[in-house]
Amino acid sequence: xxxxxxxxxxxxxxxxxxxxxxxxxxxxxxxxxxxxxxxxxxxxxxxxxxxxxxxxxxxxxxxxxxxxxxxxxxxxxxxxxxxxxxxxxxxxxxxxxxxxxxxxxxxxxxxxxxxxxxxxxxxxxxxxxxxxxxxxxxxxxxxxxxxxxxxxxxxxxxxxxxxxxxxxxxxxxxxxxxxxxxxxxxxxxxxxxxxxxxxxxxxxxxxxx
Amino acid sequence: xxxxxxxxxxxxxxxxxxxxxxxxxxxxxxxxxxxxxxxxxxxxxxxxxxxxxxxxxxxxxxxxxxxxxxxxxxxxxxxxxxxxxxxxxxxxxxxxxxxxxxxxxxxxxxxxxxxxxxxxxxxxxxxxxxxxxxxxxxxxxxxxxxxxxxxxxxxxxxxxxxxxxxxxxxxxxxxxxxxxxxxxxxxxxxxxxxxxxxxxxxxxxxxxx
Amino acid sequence: xxxxxxxxxxxxxxxxxxxxxxxxxxxxxxxxxxxxxxxxxxxxxxxxxxxxxxxxxxxxxxxxxxxxxxxxxxxxxxxxxxxxxxxxxxxxxxxxxxxxxxxxxxxxxxxxxxxxxxxxxxxxxxxxxxxxxxxxxxxxxxxxxxxxxxxxxxxxxxxxxxxxxxxxxxxxxxxxxxxxxxxxxxxxxxxxxxxxxxxxxxxxxxxxx
Amino acid sequence: xxxxxxxxxxxxxxxxxxxxxxxxxxxxxxxxxxxxxxxxxxxxxxxxxxxxxxxxxxxxxxxxxxxxxxxxxxxxxxxxxxxxxxxxxxxxxxxxxxxxxxxxxxxxxxxxxxxxxxxxxxxxxxxxxxxxxxxxxxxxxxxxxxxxxxxxxxxxxxxxxxxxxxxxxxxxxxxxxxxxxxxxxxxxxxxxxxxxxxxxxxxxxxxxx
DNA sequence: CATGAATGAGGCTTCATTCAT
DNA sequence: GATGAATGAAGCCTCATTCAT
Numbered sequence: 112x113x114x115x116x117x118x119x120x121x122x123x124x125x126x127x128x129x130x131x132x133x134x135x136x137x138x139x140x141x142x143x144x145x146x147x148x149x150x151x152x153x154x155x156x157x158x159x160x161x162x163x164x165x166x167x168x169x170x171x172x173x174x175x176x177x178x179x180x181x182x183x184x185x186x187x188x189x190x191x192x193x194x195x196x197x198x199x200x201x202x203x204x205x206x207x208x209x210x211x212x213x214x215x216x217x218x219x220x221x222x223x224x225x226x227x228x229x230x231x232x233x234x235x236x237x238x239x240x241x242x243x244x245x246x247x248x249x250x251x252x253x254x255x256x257x258x259x260x261x262x263x264x265x266x267x268x269x270x271x272x273x274x275x276x277x278x279x280x281x282x283x284x285x286x287x288x289x290x291x292x293x294x295x296x297x298x299x300x301x302x303x304x305x306x307x308x309x310x311x312x313x314x315x316x317x318x319x320x
Numbered sequence: 321x322x323x324x325x326x327x328x329x330x331x332x333x334x335x336x337x338x339x340x341x342x343x344x345x346x347x348x349x350x351x352x353x354x355x356x357x358x359x360x361x362x363x364x365x366x367x368x369x370x371x372x373x374x375x376x377x378x379x380x381x382x383x384x385x386x387x388x389x390x391x392x393x394x395x396x397x398x399x400x401x402x403x404x405x406x407x408x409x410x411x412x413x414x415x416x417x418x419x420x421x422x423x424x425x426x427x428x429x430x431x432x433x434x435x436x437x438x439x440x441x442x443x444x445x446x447x448x449x450x451x452x453x454x455x456x457x458x459x460x461x462x463x464x465x466x467x468x469x470x471x472x473x474x475x476x477x478x479x480x481x482x483x484x485x486x487x488x489x490x491x492x493x494x495x496x497x498x499x500x501x502x503x504x505x506x507x508x509x510x511x512x513x514x515x516x517x518x519x520x521x522x523x524x525x526x527x528x529x
Numbered sequence: 530x531x532x533x534x535x536x537x538x539x540x541x542x543x544x545x546x547x548x549x550x551x552x553x554x555x556x557x558x559x560x561x562x563x564x565x566x567x568x569x570x571x572x573x574x575x576x577x578x579x580x581x582x583x584x585x586x587x588x589x590x591x592x593x594x595x596x597x598x599x600x601x602x603x604x605x606x607x608x609x610x611x612x613x614x615x616x617x618x619x620x621x622x623x624x625x626x627x628x629x630x631x632x633x634x635x636x637x638x639x640x641x642x643x644x645x646x647x648x649x650x651x652x653x654x655x656x657x658x659x660x661x662x663x664x665x666x667x668x669x670x671x672x673x674x675x676x677x678x679x680x681x682x683x684x685x686x687x688x689x690x691x692x693x694x695x696x697x698x699x700x701x702x703x704x705x706x707x708x709x710x711x712x713x714x715x716x717x718x719x720x721x722x723x724x725x726x727x728x729x730x731x732x733x734x735x736x737x738x
Numbered sequence: 739x740x741x742x743x744x745x746x747x748x749x750x751x752x753x754x755x756x757x758x759x760x761x762x763x764x765x766x767x768x769x770x771x772x773x774x775x776x777x778x779x780x781x782x783x784x785x786x787x788x789x790x791x792x793x794x795x796x797x798x799x800x801x802x803x804x805x806x807x808x809x810x811x812x813x814x815x816x817x818x819x820x821x822x823x824x825x826x827x828x829x830x831x832x833x834x835x836x837x838x839x840x841x842x843x844x845x846x847x848x849x850x851x852x853x854x855x856x857x858x859x860x861x862x863x864x865x866x867x868x869x870x871x872x873x874x875x876x877x878x879x880x881x882x883x884x885x886x887x888x889x890x891x892x893x894x895x896x897x898x899x900x901x902x903x904x905x906x907x908x909x910x911x912x913x914x915x916x917x918x919x920x921x922x923x924x925x926x927x928x929x930x931x932x933x934x935x936x937x938x939x940x941x942x943x944x945x946x947x
Numbered sequence: 948c949a950t951g952a953a954t955g956a957g958g959c960t961t962c963a964t965t966c967a968t
Numbered sequence: 969g970a971t972g973a974a975t976g977a978a979g980c981c982t983c984a985t986t987c988a989t
């Protein structure tokens with residue numbers, strides 16, 4: 112009755128915590144943290160309300176678990192694209208930009224989770240943990256991009272006076288912000304804007320360089 | 321008619337709706353939309369709970385009123401800076417950047433309102449109105465910045481192949497995103513990053529222009 | 530519309546906290562603390578569930594309020610009987626005994642409250658407050674009876690070697706215990722037993738005094 | 739068959755119902771009936787939660803089993819002391835008093851069980867069974883003490899007009915009540931009070947016998 | 948108009964009990 | 969038999985909203 116991968120045939124008796132987190136993510140994304148009730152999540156996961164509490168102490172905790180999983184996934188995706196095999200710094204920046212903004216179609220559906228997390232960092236009971244996680248996440252993200260920029264400078268590809276940290280901060284922010292604008296405006300294409308902007312940034316706006 | 325402290329009964333018999341909105345903004349910013357209760361707002365405004373309902377149909381409506389006022393103010397500030405008397409496009413962009421990111425110290429305290437609004441656009445009962453307002457706001461904002469960029473191009477100040485719309489989108493987004501990062505990270509200076517970035521953007525990153 | 534005593538004609542708009550306490554006492558007595566639900570109390574008091582929380586922070590608090598009122602009333606009744614105008618100590622003891630055990634018929638209905646309070650002193654969240662109140666109550670009660678006994682000794686009415694404190698403790702306890710037995714056993718007459726016992730105590734059991 | 743620690747698998751494969759009852763008694767005493775959850779009892783007994791239901795139909799039933807065991811033990815102790823070999827009635831009463839009140843130090847820890855049982859007699863689902871058991875228990879107890887008193891009268895040791903039933907009721911009640919007072923008040927010594935009182939009762943309070 | 952006491956729908960959470968293993 | 973994961977009924981409490989004054 113038990114497959115090699117440990118799954119049971121039919122309705123498994125043991126609930127997968129990961130499945131709860133996914134169901135919760137789906138519901139929180141759809142209705143927001145406060146309008147989502149525990150019963151929604153249980154129903155979405157196909158389990159009883161009480162079972163949620165076997166795995167998560169409270170709604171807040173479950174939400175934080177969703178957040179942690181989300182951050183981990185986001186981090187992995189960004190990391191993977193940054194460590195692309197491209198050799199020029201410019202190409203690698205383009206690769207990151209394309210991956211982040213290009214994933215918009217799939218991300219769209221759960222994008223509102225991001226907004227929920229940001230708001231949670233402002234007012235959740237776990238606000239400090241949220242804020243700390245975001246702070247660390249952004250720092251790491253900026254450091255990675257700054258690293259690429261720094262390599263470009265070192266390689267003589269970018270101007271030596273490039274303010275790598277500031278550019279990195281804006282690039283990281285820009286990717287966030289393009290998705291945000293895309294979320295508000297269906298006709299906005301974040302990938303195109305991102306790519307066009309990056310090219311402009313590389314070559315500069317001013318005629319005299 | 322004169323209070324015990326000798327001042328005239330300064331609070332007018334007539335409740336100021338604007339005062340309610342301000343009090344609500346303060347509370348929503350402090351505790352978030354859901355954790356703020358109507359009693360909080362009434363207390364903050366120094367009026368009775370029931371009075372709130374004389375001016376606003378519901379908590380949702382009051383929140384939306386706060387949002388509208390917020391958008392209006394934001395728009396005015398941005399507009400004012402964009403219409404600065406500076407004559408070069410580059411200078412005008414720098415002026416906008418400085419105004420937006422430079423206002424961080426004062427804005428900090430109520431910044432979380434922005435996060436609340438974004439989240440509301442995802443899950444509030446008025447989500448569509450929030451989304452529409454943000455969409456329109458961003459469009460207008462982008463158009464203004466694109467206009468400045470276009471003037472720079474027309475004036476021969478910026479390269480003719482400048483993708484004005486994309487650059488405008490990123491600039492607008494970058495200002496948002498820098499504030500967001502500053503909110504998460506006290507040691508992050510959005511004004512410095514914004515200014516340094518803008519300079520780099522104007523001159524380009526690549527050595528060969 | 531408002532009477533001189535401040536009561537309103539018809540259904541009063543202002544809830545009487547005392548009425549809530551009485552309703553709660555009735556329900557707690559009938560079903561016990563845990564089986565009584567807040568809805569029961571609200572219904573008994575003829576008010577909404579939420580209104581209970583306007584006057585009492587929690588179910589525990591309401592229960593404690595019932596307890597406090599109960600203790601106050603009990604103390605008053607006992608005090609009044611002890612301060613009876615009888616002049617001999619023996620007569621005054623008989624008066625107390627008669628009052629306490631004689632009130633059984635009326636007390637019967639709410640006697641189980643006592644049992645609830647005793648149990649609460651063991652396991653309620655407010656156990657320490659319950660215990661402290663009982664401790665103080667018993668001390669005071671014992672002191673009062675010991676005082677009567679002491680006066681009897683001083684007046685030469687009682688034997689000089691009378692262990693007033695111990696006798697007081699047992700008398701106080703006996704009145705409690707007779708009611709307890711009466712509560713278990715309908716055919717048990719606490720007043721008769723109390724009176725007969727007191728007489729025996731006064732004259733002694735042993736033939737040789 | 740031998741555990742890792744080298745001991746034989748000492749806990750028998752077969753669960754001991756008596757052990758469950760003891761564990762339950764411990765938990766009910768510590769936290770009260772309602773605050774004790776089945777998981778507490780199972781953990782205390784070192785068995786699985788489900789196993790409790792192999793031996794007891796419900797939490798109520800288990801509680802009643804604890805009660806029955808408690809009553810049986812109490813009865814045995816009292817009986818044993820009453821059937822002491824002492825020959826004078828007075829000495830036998832003193833023996834009972836000493837045994838009951840003298841056991842306070844050990845009893846203290848589980849005394850709150852008594853309070854739980856009394857409360858259960860008021861509001862448990864099995865209230866009638868509790869009440870009946872208490873009624874029978876008290877009757878038997880009173881009868882035993884009355885018997886001793888009667889023998890004292892018959893032997894010419896006690897006055898012939900001694901109201902044996904009433905005195906028995908109060909003595910039985912007094913022992914209960916002294917423990918109750920001791921439970922509320924650590925500085926109260928039930929054994930000393932009980933003994934001093936009994937002596938006074940035997941000789942009488944009044945000077946003229 | 949302004950008020951705040953009253954309300955009850957609704958959410959989170961607990962826990963006795965069941966039952967597949 | 970023994971287990972403990974799963975369950976859902978049920979209870980406490982909150983709070984947006986109403987409405988009598």
